[in-house]
């Protein structure tokens with residue numbers, strides 16, 4: 058019986074490609090997937106910043122950022138860090154296997170509102186996953202934006218995601234791609250130091266600029282401080298929250314930060330709104 | 340056909356008319372009462388104070404199968420509820436609570452399970468004549484004979500029930516059973532009014548919520564949360580047994596090849612509730628969890644849905660093993676404002 062559309066139903070998608078972004082115990086694996094059902098494919102539309110519930114039947118689901126821009130094609134990409142039960146099961150999936158997907162969930166970065174502005178993304182670790190779609194979206198619509206600067210860092214070069222793509226990016230004229238790692242490494246040609254410090258060193262002008270930051274809470278805290286030092290207004294700053302989630306549709310109650318349900322009112326927040334939510338940085 | 344009288348001798352026949360439907364009514368469970376399915380031919384006794392477990396499970400079961408599938412499969416089946424249900428003798432506060440959680444379950448995207456159960460369910464309430472020691476429904480917008488959420492309201496007049504239809508569903512049920520009843524006269528209605536007024540008089544406790552929804556966020560770092568939560572055991576009783584608590588967990592289960600995805604009541608008073616896999620917990624102690632529980636009910640819900648998510652049933656105060664009392668907590672909140 059299918060009388061009403063059921064938001065809890067996941068749809069099968071076939072894994073087309075997978076690769077590891079990083080190694081180690083908490084390795085990150087990227088999946089490129091395509092919905093099996095053409096109707097689902099046609100109905101699906103997402104924007105940078107949105108997420109999906111992905112999983113394996115019999116194991117469960119996890120909320121994961123959609124790490125590709127709709128401008129890239131008719132597929133979805135997820136970059137998943139191996140953490141617990143569900144993410145371990147996801148890591149077992151190889152090309153040809155099925156992944157169950159429902160969504161898209163949450164609000165999005167207001168990329169269209171940002172037209173005519175300079176875009177500055179500041180990411181750390183897996184936090185680059187929700188930022189990558191912005192970078193791709195802006196790249197695909199470069200004539201509509203004033204410019205794009207990307208700062209991205211991780212503990213070591215092995216912890217950086219999407220490495221293969223940076224090379225190409227750093228060669229584009231409109232786009233400045235700045236990489237950094239926490240400690241010196243042999244053969245590393247880019248910056249060494251923490252992301253917030255690199256932001257200060259680059260000293261970007263706040264003029265007509267939108268700054269978006271995602272990463273570990275501690276990094277976000279210092280990035281926000283430094284953006285203020287550089288003269289960025291609260292309204293010019295965006296970030297995302299990551300709270301534990303189950304339903305993704307504002308019912309299970311789990312994801313609230315103050316009076317906001319992160320799964321519906323977020324995960325994207327303007328800092329002017331966010332700083333009024335007492336629980337946001339807990 | 341506004342108000343009717345049902346002689347209690349006809350009560351079993353009234354229940355008999357509902358045959359074929361799933362009938363839920365209060366039944367003894369050890370030393371407490373709880374809502375359970377009535378066996379064919381039985382007529383439940385409505386003479387009780389209130390159940391320990393609220394009847395919210397009629398619309399939001401404690402455990403509910405959301406999807407069925409085969410192990411390693413990729414096709415899911417949605418076992419949407421399809422059985423007509425009648426809840427007999429629920430209290431006005433518990434019916435009001437259902438309208439409050441309904442706002443959330445219908446917010447933006449319909450929750451198909453809840454919405455379907457709500458459509459299939461008729462709520463037959465019983466006005467309160469003997470409120471419990473911690474009842475405070477009038478302070479939060481209810482009352483011993485509130486009809487909000489009910490389809491039909493019964494009032495115990497001694498030998499008979501006064502039966503009043505509230506909704507179309509209630510009218511339908513009334514028309515199906517009216518041959519068992521007689522038209523209620525003026526005196527019956529007067530008698531009801533008197534009983535309700537007496538019941539209101541018997542409610543001893545109250546909260547003053549003025550300024551609380553707007554004020555709560557400002558009390559974020561107030562020492563009151565530490566004080567209130569100091570003795571909390573984190574057992575979750577106050578939330579499990581609260582008729583307006585609606586949080587759930589989703590889990591998968593496999594039995595051989597048969598798999599199901601189900602949801603179960605959950606509690607924001609549990610440590611696990613917000614804990615990330617990394618071990619980071621945005622609400623690390625009972626202080627933050629208590630603050631969230633009270634703020635959710637008395638402030639966040641008001642922001643989102645314009646109603647306090649507490650109906651004053653008193654269960655959390657009655658049943659907390661360490662006597663943490665929501666009325667006292669709100670009093671402290673008021674004082675701190």
Ligand SMILES: Cc1cc2nc3c(=O)[nH]c(=O)nc-3n(C[C@H](O)[C@H](O)[C@H](O)COP(=O)(O)OP(=O)(O)OC[C@H]3O[C@@H](n4cnc5c(N)ncnc54)[C@H](O)[C@@H]3O)c2cc1C
Pocket residue numbers: 108117118119120121122123136137138139140141142143144145183186187298299300301302303324614615616617
């Ligand atoms: C909006 C959002 C976007 C996210 N994007 C990504 C992403 O792009 N890549 C990625 O690797 N991870 C992402 N996460 C985190 C990811 O959801 C968790 O790491 C994952 O759910 C852990 O599940 P598990 O079953 O492996 O761990 P277990 O510990 O076995 O899971 C238990 C449950 O805890 C919850 N949970 C645990 N940790 C987290 C957490 N940090 N955030 C949210 N829920 C959690 C989940 O509900 C999970 O079902 C995101 C989380 C949110 C809320």
Ligand code: SF4
Pocket residue numbers: 577580581582583584636648649650651652653654655656665
């Ligand atoms: S918070 Fe307590 S008094 Fe209020 S509805 Fe819930 S259980 Fe009843």
Ligand code: SF4
Pocket residue numbers: 570571572573574575576577578608658659660661662663
């Ligand atoms: S019932 Fe009492 S002890 Fe248990 S979680 Fe609630 S407040 Fe704490």
Ligand code: FES
Pocket residue numbers: 301302303304305306307308309310311312313318319320321
């Ligand atoms: S994840 Fe369920 S309410 Fe947000």
